[in-house]
Amino acid sequence: MTPVLDTQTANMITRTMSATVIPRRLESIGFGPSSLLPHPVRLLYYAGLEGNARVFENVGLLDAVSVICNNDAKHSRLHKWLSHKEKRMLSIYVDIIPLKIALTQVSAKISKNAIWSRFSPLKVGFLPEPDVPGPEWVKVRVHSCGLCGSDLHLLKLDINPRSCIAAIPGMERIFLGHELFCEVVETGDAVSDVAVGDRLAYLGFFPNCKALGATPCAPCAEGNYTLCLAPDKGKLPFNRGGGFSEYMIAHRSQWVKLPAGFTEDQALLTEPIAVAVHAALKSPPRAGDRVLIIGSGTVGLNLLQVIKALEPEARVTMLARYQAQEEKALGFGAEKVIRGGDLYRAVADDTGARLFCGMMGSRMILGGYDIVHDTVGSGNTFQDALRWVRSRGSVILSGVELATPKFDFAPVWHQEIHVTGINCHGQEHAGGVSRTSFDWAIELIQQGKIDTASLISHRFPLKRIRDAVETMTHKRKEPTFKIVMDVSGGVQAEISAIG
Ligand SMILES: [Zn+2]
Ligand SMILES: [Zn+2]
Known part of the structure; x- marks a missing residue:
């Protein structure tokens, strides 16, 4: 049955249909919504998406468009697309x-x-x-x-x-x-x-x-x-x-x-805190333990907060690169922050360990930390972690690095080190109970033991992902912790920016 349309609705449908076709036409000749395209072309693209949204929001219009499309072989593909209510x-x-x-x-x-x-x-x-x-x-x-x-x-x-x-x-x-x-x-x-x-x-x-x-x-x-x-x-x-x-x-x-x-900030940080819980519980901190966290990005700072929440009497030292990281670490309760200088000497001084200097730059510490967390995970940081932990101490790798570096793993057997890593989160067995990393994370956040709000330093709309990558890569330029991408509304924001 053909619906009866007033002139205004018919005009709107015609405009919407032509707008809907535009993105498909552009894509068929190889253009996506690339930022390389000139603004007028991108505007046409988004106008098409806007057209789609309007069609689908109004079921009555969808039916009407379907009827028109049925009568027009030229738009049969469009009709098929519309009838599946496909959104992008x-x-x-x-x-x-x-x-x-x-x-x-x-x-x-x-x-x-x-x-x-x-x-x-x-x-x-x-x-x-x-x-x-x-x-x-x-x-x-x-x-x-x-x-x-x-x-x-x-x-x-x-x-x-x-x-x-x-x-x-x-x-x-x-x-x-x-x-x-x-x-x-x-x-x-x-x-x-x-x-x-x-x-x-x-x-x-x-x-x-x-x-x-x-x-x-x-x-x-x-x-x-x-x-x-x-x-x-x-x-x-x-x-x-x-x-x-x-x-x-x-x-x-x-x-x-x-x-x-x-x-929002509690929800955004729940998964990263669950990761930190999983890392911390690989070697649960005890009162008086000397702990080193290599890296003071958000992974390291989350780990610091979780370790302090689990055992306030653990003594935590952070290895940081930037002043903002140092300030944040001290604010979260780190006893000491090492930043720059002779790291082996600083580690020996911090733990009262003995530092030995051999040939060809090889140095080794006897004594050192009870627990070392490597949140960076490069070949260099992992090699240092193995040399900075005490004999029979624990090294936990949480840094994600896909390179396949060569390094000296002799400290593992020579000092009988416990080495483990984490892959995100899972089931924890600590304190005589079995619960998930997320159970722990949610409880710590609810108890107010984790500062989630102050860790978010930047926000970008999704379309500016490249700027977000630049900011995260070059942390030296400005204090950078957790970067958040605003996802829904990203397309609308882009249209406004063009307009
Ligand atoms: Zn992650
Ligand atoms: Zn399975």
Whole structure:
């Protein structure tokens, strides 16, 4: 049945339809919403998106447009698109195509722009908004998302084919962003403990058995999902979105429900604090322990806060690069901050250890810290960590580095050092109880033992991700801690900026 339309509505539909076609036409000849395009062309692109939004917001209009499209073969593709109610969302992701990654890495040695070009596997572009794909899945709208060091590696295409991670199958497309402030917009039929409007934290960066619809392997059954033995058992939906996408879907097992009333900064920092809890509980601090944290970025500062919350009598020394980090560390209760100078001498003085200087610059400390946390994870910092810990002390690696450096691991056997690392978070067994890293993190935040608000130093709209990368890379220029990307409303902000 053909609806009866007044002239005004008919004109609006005509305008909307022509606007809707524009992005498709531009994309079909190779143009996305690249910042390289002149403003008038980008304006046309966004005008088209605006047109889409208006069509879909009004179901009556959608029906009317469908009728018109049915009568016009020229618009049959558009009609098909409309009838599936497909919406598009801004998203940042990396397609894991080894040859493309290698070629872009080589090109980036000549020009950094190569990473942001349309030939790069790193994409800042529009994807179809995902639907809930099954009864146990949850869809969220992302308001904002923190930028993590692991995101930075991907944004710089710092991907090493020789790393063990590259050998493990799992993801063909990696969506960036996992420190979310989001709310539930839709749930599958089998999800009963999460409702529309709830705030969630995300724990599922890596595939796990439950999300893949498989019988849980032993680590997954224990709640140690990042240690899944079978990430190749199935496939996650290809276009699932991430924290740097306006919408995102994930299996219920990949979400943690946050308490009602959690503020934005508390929600954003919950996942990073869970990481810090996981690192701290690898070697739970005791009263009087001398602890060194290498690195005073947000990972190091979170770790400092968690260690002090768990054991106020632990004595924590921080290794920092910038004055702002030093001030923040002292404010969070560090007993000492080492910054610059002869680090081996400073470590020996701080711990009362003995410093020995051998040939060819080789130096070694006997004595040293009970626990050393390496939150940087470069070959150099890890080598120093092994030489700065006391015999039978613990070195915990939380820094994410994909390079495959050569270093001297003799201190491990010579000083009988306990070496371990962390992969995000999992099930903790500390203080005689078994709970998740997130349980601990949420409790510490609720108890007011963690300062989340003052750690957020910068905010950028999602479209300015390149500026965010520059800021995080060059921390020397200004005090930089947690950078937050404003996700929803990013497209609208861009339209306003152009206008
Ligand atoms: Zn992270
Ligand atoms: Zn598993």
